[in-house]
Amino acid sequence: MALQTIPRHISAEEYLQGELLSDIKHQLIDGEVYAMAGASENHNLLAGNIFSELKNHLKGTPCRTFMADMKVRVAEDFFYPDVMVVCAEDNEDEYYKKSPVIIVEVLSKTTRKFDQTRKRIRCQTIPTLQEYVLIEQDKGEIQVFSRSQNWQSSYYYLGDSITFHSLGITISVEDIYYQVNNEDVLAFSEQKTVLP
Structure with missing residues (x-):
């Protein structure tokens, strides 16, 4: 979502x-x-898909999955992640959380630079955060920054699966891009129907 000062x-x-x-x-x-500002159809689908996948995989655990309207507090800053997962007790305030394990952002042209740099660097200071995830909406690419890898990133594409080690779950990139309409998803779908 675009930011206006x-x-x-x-x-x-x-x-x-x-x-x-x-x-x-x-x-x-x-x-x-x-x-x-508001978000596009692909942005909503991607955020909804990753939210659903995480929530379903975490059913029966103490972890809670939040989407879009729950703020994360980082010192005196407040952000609205597209999706975040909180596993610790975090009941200081009902309108924000301070201890996410995973933060997910769906990138757009207007927020890409901010989400990849300033926001990511601040969020990585959260002691509980283990993974910071960036999902491209205009192509089939997901970047995961992991604390266990000293915040080095790994890239995942359609046909790959992502293991979120902090939660012990694996999700396919294809499931995250379900119903999303971009060139990479269309090409991947066509390739799947051609191959035996």
């Missing part, structure tokens, strides 16, 4: 109170508020 330096408490009253979601970064 509203130039005004505010505290975390002011931000949280404002979010309770606002019809528009905002992120708080370095005391500045950024309005979030």
